[in-house]
Amino acid sequence: MSSQSDLTARARIRDAAITLIAERGAQATTIRDIADAAGVSSGLLRHHFGSKEGLRDACDEWVQAELTRIRSNALASAQDVFAALRAAPLRLQSYVLRSTMDGSPAGERMFDAMVQQGEDWIATTDVKTDDPRAYAAVLTALKMGMFILRDQISRAIGQDITEPPGQARMLRASVEIFSRPLVGPELAEQMLAALERYGAEEAER
Amino acid sequence: MSSQSDLTARARIRDAAITLIAERGAQATTIRDIADAAGVSSGLLRHHFGSKEGLRDACDEWVQAELTRIRSNALASAQDVFAALRAAPLRLQSYVLRSTMDGSPAGERMFDAMVQQGEDWIATTDVKTDDPRAYAAVLTALKMGMFILRDQISRAIGQDITEPPGQARMLRASVEIFSRPLVGPELAEQMLAALERYGAEEAER
DNA sequence: GAAACGGCTACACGGTTGTGTAGTAGGCTG
DNA sequence: CAGCCTACTACACAACCGTGTAGCCGTTTC
Structure with missing residues (x-):
């Protein structure tokens, strides 16, 4: 350049x-x-x-x-x-x-x-969420974690992810993660229910 | 204590x-x-x-x-x-x-x-991946990003996520993210295909 | 009871850091 | 040509860092 x-x-x-x-x-x-x-x-x-x-x-x-x-x-x-x-x-x-x-x-x-960019993106897709702001914030943090910890990822997979082969492995894994549900619907419901319970407990105190 | x-x-x-x-x-x-x-x-x-x-x-x-x-x-x-x-x-x-x-x-x-813990967990579930090690490494980095950037998330959603109400919002959002596919199957296929293309290009050089 | 030991403090030392000051070289303007 | 402004350097300074040393004091040990 x-x-x-x-x-x-x-x-x-x-x-x-x-x-x-x-x-x-x-x-x-x-x-x-x-x-x-x-x-x-x-x-x-x-x-x-x-x-x-x-x-x-x-x-x-x-x-x-x-x-x-x-x-x-x-x-x-x-x-x-x-x-x-x-x-x-x-x-x-x-x-x-x-x-x-x-x-x-x-x-x-x-x-x-x-x-903000993430929140705008959510609005254009059919992603369902009760709390778009929190959804976008968490998603942003998740994405950034992948780059912040790139040295750790590189060591864990034994390949430098700043170079093409390692980067390809990382990107492929991230596509897999975000294109398929990690927890099933019933477990997700169970988790959300547990969260509601904790919320109610806290509110009482 | x-x-x-x-x-x-x-x-x-x-x-x-x-x-x-x-x-x-x-x-x-x-x-x-x-x-x-x-x-x-x-x-x-x-x-x-x-x-x-x-x-x-x-x-x-x-x-x-x-x-x-x-x-x-x-x-x-x-x-x-x-x-x-x-x-x-x-x-x-x-x-x-x-x-x-x-x-x-x-x-x-x-x-x-x-x-390693993540990789073991993958083996017990029906999560499909071509590269369990990379999958687990990226997933770990994603999860950690949520905690590393907790101050940023707190500011973005206007609530301290170390306290119950904010934490509940964060956890609910993360459950939503990981229980529903973020990108559709056809887009995922398209992305993986693009990755293959890049990989082939790199290999030629 | 004296010696020895471990917990603990006070103080001084080089080295490094961000900052401040004085001064030089060179091009522009009058 | 004088004056001046800007880019730039060299050097000194105070503060702070991690580290080293000497010594105090209470307890234990013989």
């Missing part, structure tokens, strides 16, 4: 920050690491972004803008779900996941946007 | 460490914070556990032993799934989740154990 050196220093710093934060998390990434990776002094980082938090805000904003841009492009010319999924660079996805887990404003906004 | 002061200092330190690490993560928790929370000097922490990593190992071990103890007890006298789920204190669950995300040995062991 773009080589390291033909970017402005400001852009290089932002780029390096996103990569490192996506890998290690914001807490574990020092401004000196970022400056080294970008090939500049740590002072320049401060000069451009004011502080570490200022840099993080700039990264949040840029990533969010970039992702919405990529997604609207992919959506316009998407053949299938996987093509759209592959359109967004792994770096940016990882960055958002980290941000969400660390509780940054950008992460929260991103999560809420995904929930 | 047990008040803070009637424990040995060693146990109080371990307890405080588990609580703080569960809340903030190991990286963001200092030994001075732990010592303060336990009401002892930071030197005593070192005296008992050697180093910060030594303390963390001790916590990992203790939590794992405690959880297996609780679960085997709950399993022996379990009426339903939710009772067993409620048996384990939130602190311990959060601690394990943090450990898993940080990539500690205890977290890895716990994840692998859950995957």
Whole structure:
């Protein structure tokens, strides 16, 4: 896409920050690491972004803008779900996941946007639920868990899921999970009934 | 269960460490914070556990032993799934989740154990899958995502899911998700076919 | 009763972190 | 050419981290 050196220093710093934060998390990434990776002094980082938090805000904003841009492009010319999924660079996805887990404003906004998107999607399908909001929120969390724990999944199946063969296994398994009921109707009824019971117990106290 | 002061200092330190690490993560928790929370000097922490990593190992071990103890007890006298789920204190669950995300040995062991448990469960049911290992791994990650992102879910649905009303909404939604197919059979077939296509493309290169 | 030991504290040490300050090089404007 | 602004570096600083050391105090042991 773009080589390291033909970017402005400001852009290089932002780029390096996103990569490192996506890998290690914001807490574990020092401004000196970022400056080294970008090939500049740590002072320049401060000069451009004011502080570490200022840099993080700039990264949040840029990533969010970039992702919405990529997604609207992919959506316009998407053949299938996987093509759209592959359109967004792994770096940016990882960055958002980290941000969400660390509780940054950008992460929260991103999560809420995904929930809203899910809720809208539910309305267009024939999925039945008594609580669309909760349904969408839980579903979003489930999906994100798959990416947050990708290192764990990779180790468990003995194959790197960021590479095609492992990714295929993961996606196939997820299709299997979401296309077939995991618990039967009678067990589901039983579970919902148990939930009602607990709810009633709590209400009495 | 047990008040803070009637424990040995060693146990109080371990307890405080588990609580703080569960809340903030190991990286963001200092030994001075732990010592303060336990009401002892930071030197005593070192005296008992050697180093910060030594303390963390001790916590990992203790939590794992405690959880297996609780679960085997709950399993022996379990009426339903939710009772067993409620048996384990939130602190311990959060601690394990943090450990898993940080990539500690205890977290890895716990994840692998859950995957294995899931794989065994699959074998006893009539769930159809071509790749039980991947199926169990992904399912485990999905389930954990729900707990990792509980703060996000709480915010999205406007209710704390660690408290009964919110928890009920979350559990009901998850039952709905896992008891009804999310994508229809024909769309699922289409997705799997698309995956095969991608796999073939990759193999050619 | 003296020696020894374990629980426990106080304090100092390098190293690292985010931040602040002073200063240089180079292009633009008057 | 002088002035100035922006990009950029080098260096110092205070705070905080995990760690190391010395020592106090009550109990046990002989």
